[in-house]
Structures are given as C-alpha cells and as structure tokens.
Amino acid sequence: MIRVGICATFAFALAMPVHGQIADRIYKGGEVVTVNDAQPFAKAVAIKDGKILAVGTNEEVAKFQGTKTETVDLAGRALLPGFVDGHGHCFGTGVQAASANLLAPPDHTITDIPGLVAELKKYAQSETAQKYGIILGFGYDDAQLKEQRHPNRHELDEVSKDVPVYIIHQSSHLGAGNTKAMEIAGITAETKNPVGGVIRREKDGKTPDGVLEETIHYASLMKVMPKMGQAEFDGLAKAGMKLYAANGYTTAQEGRSLAPVDQCWMRLAEKKEMLIDVISYPDISANENPFGLDSKWYSKSGINGYRIAGVKISLDGSPQGKTAFLSQPYFVPPHGSPASFRGYASMLDEDANRKIALCYQKGWQFIGHCNGDAAADIMLGAVKDAREKYGPGKGRRDVMIHCQTVREDQLDVMQEYGIIPSMFGMHCFYWGDWHRDSVLGATRAERISPARSALRRGMIFSQHHDAPVAMPSAIRILSSVVTRRTRSGDILGAEQCIPVDAALKSITLWAAYQHYEEANRGSIEVGKLADFVVLDKNPHSVPIEELADLKVLQTIKEGKAIYTAP
Numbered sequence: 001m002i003r004v005g006i007c008a009t010f011a012f013a014l015a016m017p018v019h020g021q022i023a024d025r026i027y028k029g030g031e032v033v034t035v036n037d038a039q040p041f042a043k044a045v046a047i048k049d050g051k052i053l054a055v056g057t058n059e060e061v062a063k064f065q066g067t068k069t070e071t072v073d074l075a076g077r078a079l080l081p082g083f084v085d086g087h088g089h090c091f092g093t094g095v096q097a098a099s100a101n102l103l104a105p106p107d108h109t110i111t112d113i114p115g116l117v118a119e120l121k122k123y124a125q126s127e128t129a130q131k132y133g134i135i136l137g138f139g140y141d142d143a144q145l146k147e148q149r150h151p152n153r154h155e156l157d158e159v160s161k162d163v164p165v166y167i168i169h170q171s172s173h174l175g176a177g178n179t180k181a182m183e184i185a186g187i188t189a190e191t192k193n194p195v196g197g198v199i200r201r202e203k204d205g206k207t208p209d210g211v212l213e214e215t216i217h218y219a220s221l222m223k224v225m226p227k228m229g230q231a232e233f234d235g236l237a238k239a240g241m242k243l244y245a246a247n248g249y250t251t252a253q254e255g256r257s258l259a260p261v262d263q264c265w266m267r268l269a270e271k272k273e274m275l276i277d278v279i280s281y282p283d284i285s286a287n288e289n290p291f292g293l294d295s296k297w298y299s300k301s302g303i304n305g306y307r308i309a310g311v312k313i314s315l316d317g318s319p320q321g322k323t324a325f326l327s328q329p330y331f332v333p334p335h336g337s338p339a340s341f342r343g344y345a346s347m348l349d350e351d352a353n354r355k356i357a358l359c360y361q362k363g364w365q366f367i368g369h370c371n372g373d374a375a376a377d378i379m380l381g382a383v384k385d386a387r388e389k390y391g392p393g394k395g396r397r398d399v400m401i402h403c404q405t406v407r408e409d410q411l412d413v414m415q416e417y418g419i420i421p422s423m424f425g426m427h428c429f430y431w432g433d434w435h436r437d438s439v440l441g442a443t444r445a446e447r448i449s450p451a452r453s454a455l456r457r458g459m460i461f462s463q464h465h466d467a468p469v470a471m472p473s474a475i476r477i478l479s480s481v482v483t484r485r486t487r488s489g490d491i492l493g494a495e496q497c498i499p500v501d502a503a504l505k506s507i508t509l510w511a512a513y514q515h516y517e518e519a520n521r522g523s524i525e526v527g528k529l530a531d532f533v534v535l536d537k538n539p540h541s542v543p544i545e546e547l548a549d550l551k552v553l554q555t556i557k558e559g560k561a562i563y564t565a566p
Contacts, residue, residue: 022066030074047530050558082250082531084511086462090252094240096468100137104144112146137167143434153210171318185220196346248533254280259291274305310365316375324371331441356382425481432486446493462511479548
C-alpha cells in the first residue's frame with residue numbers, strides 16, 4: 001500500500017548540509033516552501049553544480065558562501081520546487097501554440113460559433129496557415145459556446161472551401177472539419193464508424209456533418225495535417241517546452257507519444273537542446289511494439305533531459321465530450337443518442353486485457369487513460385488478470401490517468417494494487433458547471449476527481465492539466481483542487497476539496513514519485529536537482545480564493561533561469 005508519508009523517512013538526512021563545499025549560488029530573502037515534511041519551510045537554499053547543497057536558516061546556509069558565490073535576493077517572494085507534470089502532452093502544447101486560439105474565457109475570447117469562424121478567418125491570413133496550407137484551430141468547447149453544440153462542416157466552409165479547415169476540441173478527443181478536410185480524410189456517407197470512434201451524421205443519418213469522435217478523429221487529423229520536416233517538429237517541441245517553463249514546470253510528460261514525436265525528443269536531447277526534462281510514454285493502444293522501448297532512451301534516468309518511462313493505453317474518451325465510458329447513462333445524452341447512452345470504450349475488453357498483460361510480462365510501467373468508471377472497471381479487471389498470471393510485480397507504479405468518475409470501491413482496489421491516481425481536478429473549474437448540468441447531473445458531478453477520498457486512504461496521487469486540453473498551469477490546478485470553484489462560482493463537491501499542502505505535493509513530490517523520480521526532484525532537499533519556481537507569494541499565506549491569482553515570476557532548471565516573467 002502506498003502511503004502519503006513515504007518520502008519523509010529520508011527527509012531529515014537529505015536536509016543536512018554538505019560541509020566543506022562552496023555554493024555556486026544562494027537564494028535568500030524570501031520564503032522557501034520545501035514540500036519536505038521534515039523541514040516544510042526554510043529561509044535560504046544553496047546550490048552547486050545544478051544540485052541543492054544546503055537548505056535551512058540564513059546562518060546555516062551562509063556557511064557555504066565563498067568569495068565567488070552569487071547571492072540571489074528573493075525580495076520576499078516564495079521559492080518552491082519546480083512543478084512536475086502529472087500528465088500532459090508537451091509536444092501537443094507546441095501544436096496548440098501554433099494553431100488558432102479557440103479557447104473560451106478566461107484563456108481567450110471565443111463564446112459562439114460566429115466568433116470562432118472569425119478567429120479562423122483571421123488565422124487563415126497568418127504566415128503559418130499560408131505556409132502549410134491548412135487552417136488549424138485548437139481549444140473550442142461546445143460546453144462554452146452559446147449554441148451549446150459543435151460547429152459543423154458547413155459553418156467551417158465559411159472559412160474556406162478550398163483549404164482544409166480542422167479544429168480540435170479542447171478535450172482533444174473530438175474534432176470538426178470542413179468539407180475539404182472530410183475529403184482529404186476520405187470520409188464519405190459510406191464510411192463506417194471504426195471501433196472506438198464515431199462519425200457524426202446529418203439528418204439523413206448518412207452524410208458526415210464534419211464532427212468526428214475519438215479514433216476516427218485521430219486518424220483523420222493525421223491525414224489532414226501537413227507533412228513536416230525535422231525543423232518544424234523541433235520547433236513545435238521547443239514551443240511546448242517554453243510554455244511549460246513559463247508556467248513553472250521543470251519536468252513535463254509526453255503522455256501519449258508516437259514515433260515521430262519521440263524521434264524529435266531524442267534528436268533534441270542528443271543536441272542538448274532540451275529546455276526542461278521530458279518523460280515519454282509511447283502509445284500501445286494501436287501498436288504493441290512501440291518505438292523506443294528497445295533503445296537507450298528507455299530507462300529510469302534521463303539522457304540530456306529526455307527518457308522513455310513506460311507506455312500509454314487509452315480505454316475511453318472524454319466526459320465533457322460525452323465519449324467517456326460510464327457505468328450509468330449521461331445526464332443529457334448527446335444529440336441523436338438514446339437516454340441509455342453511457343459512452344463507449346476505446347477498445348474491446350480482450351484487447352485491453354492483452355495489452356496490460358503485456359506490460360506485466362515486459363515489466364513496463366503503464367499509464368491508463370480512464371475518464372469513465374466503466375473504463376476504470378476494464379483497467380482494474382485487466383490488472384487483476386495480469387497479476388494472477390505474472391504476479392504483482394515488484395515496485396510497480398502503474399497510473400490511472402484522469403479518474404474523473406472513479407468510485408470509492410475502485411479506489412479501494414487501486415490502493416490494494418498500488419495504482420496511482422493522476423487526477424484532472426482542473427475539471428472543477430473548466431467543466432464543473434457542464435458536468436453538473438449536462439454530463440453527470442448534480443449528484444455524480446459532486447464526486448469528479450475525488451482527491452479527498454484518495455487522501456483519506458493515505459494514497460499518493462498527482463494532479464494534472466493534460467495540456468493542451470487546458471493550459472499547463474499549475475496555479476490553476478492548485479486553485480481548482482483546493483476550492484473546487486467552477487466558472488460560475490459554484491463549489492462542486494466541497495467534501496472533495498484538499499488542503500494546500502496536499503495540493504502542492506500532488507504537483508511536485510507525488511508527481512515525481514509517480515515517475516520514480518522522488519530521489520531527484522519534487523522537493524527542496526539536499527542532493528536533489530536545483531529545479532525551482534519563484535512565485536510572487538507563498539501559497540500557504542494567501543486566502544484560498546486568491547490562489548488563482550498567484551504569479552510565476554521565474555523558473556529555474558538545475559540552477560539556471562529558463563524563464564523570467566516580463
């Protein structure tokens with residue numbers, strides 16, 4: 001059983017200074033939030049050669065100051081460990097940065113379909129759209145549009161009839177294309193729905209309306225996207241890392257990678273051009289022999305900031321897109337679906353069983369995408385079968401990604417099996433009202449992302465943003481999981497709120513533990529990497545309703561500032 005205090009045993013020893021060494025740099029003059037239970041707060045930190053040399057009072061740390069030691073005055077600001085990504089898609093965040101911004105407030109301005117079309121028309125004149133011959137948009141959300149529906153191909157034809165227009169839903173699990181995009185993707189009235197995917201149709205029940213779900217969305221996007229060379233791939237990856245760094249992250253996840261993306265990360269690592277550390281999980285949903293797992297990059301220690309840690313398996317879709325696989329029907333079913341509609345799995349049960357058994361056989365860590373509790377049942381059943389066949393596996397740290405509707409009985413099984421929940425608590429802010437009013441209804445919505453239930457069990461868990469589904473904002477995560485405030489100001493399930501201390505651990509130390517990295521990062525302790533974030537205020541010192549207003553002022557990777565706020 002995984003316990004909350006698992007790293008505290010070694011904390012006192014790690015906090016002891018290393019005598020006889022001279023620091024390269026000392027940070028003082030502010031509040032140091034260590035996320036170390038044995039020494040929660042400090043006044044100063046010394047670093048040497050990119051690692052933490054000493055943590056303590058000003059007097060204790062001053063012992064490591066020499067004539068060449070640089071002193072950094074925090075000027076009353078707060079120094080925390082750099083944020084660790086519990087789950088996200090760093091490369092995809094770069095794609096988002098290169099696309100038309102279709103996000104709703106507070107992240108952008110899109111509130112209706114005419115506004116969306118206008119934004120796409122403006123993007124169509126951009127150098128990127130002209131160069132690649134595609135009008136690509138990211139982040140529209142039918143839950144936030146006035147029309148409460150997806151744009152169709154006819155509306156996207158208003159942007160262009162000659163160039164493919166394709167827009168990606170904020171969940172990343174659905175998309176919509178114009179008539180030209182449907183043509184390039186090869187989707188016609190005769191095209192059948194694939195396993196784990198749906199082509200939405202017009203009133204005749206045959207003609208595609210442009211909206212695609214899950215597997216057919218991913219396949220079509222690959223066909224519509226322009227061919228890119230190494231320079232373009234590298235540029236997107238670097239854009240993703242920059243956005244992560246601007247939000248205080250020193251460690252990112254590539255949470256569902258394909259070969260071209262991993263090849264890109266390998267190339268950047270070989271050239272020593274990684275801004276932050278990236279941990280990758282190649283997708284085995286379609287390929288059980290994923291690229292990279294037979295290479296030097298598959299290891300528990302990174303090479304120049306990159307490594308492959310395990311594999312990803314996706315078992316359902318998104319609740320806000322109403323494609324997650326639930327045990328009970330959706331509160332308001334999607335248009336054209338029966339009242340009994342519960343979503344659907346991304347693959348057959350026997351396929352999930354085989355893939356998870358393979359992970360046990362090969363010793364691969366896996367992260368399993370499960371938004372709906374019916375999908376979680378599939379994953380837990382497959383783990384049970386794999387454990388019976390191959391044994392529990394020493395030191396396994398498998399992860400259930402999202403856990404949106406995970407039940408109490410399922411948390412019991414996860415605790416027994418040592419499966420780490422990585423929760424998407426930001427849903428409380430971004431889609432809490434939508435879940436309450438349309439997806440789950442008030443009673444079930446109160447329990448989405450049940451972090452307090454995991455905390456009561458003493459379980460380690462992480463919290464994530466799933467960027468580019470949401471912006472890679474650790475501050476928004478912190479605010480959402482502590483307050484559970486929705487966009488409208490409602491509190492969605494006050495009994496699942498967690499305290500600031502646990503929330504910080506879920507985006508630092510516990511996220512590091514999830515990646516087998518707790519000895520290297522996630523807290524400010526002697527011997528760990530000098531990965532820090534500087535905030536304008538101490539999260540423990542502000543009213544919880546003001547957590548969302550905290551500002552990332554600087555991000556520091558192994559002692560080097562990689563982002564400084566304007």
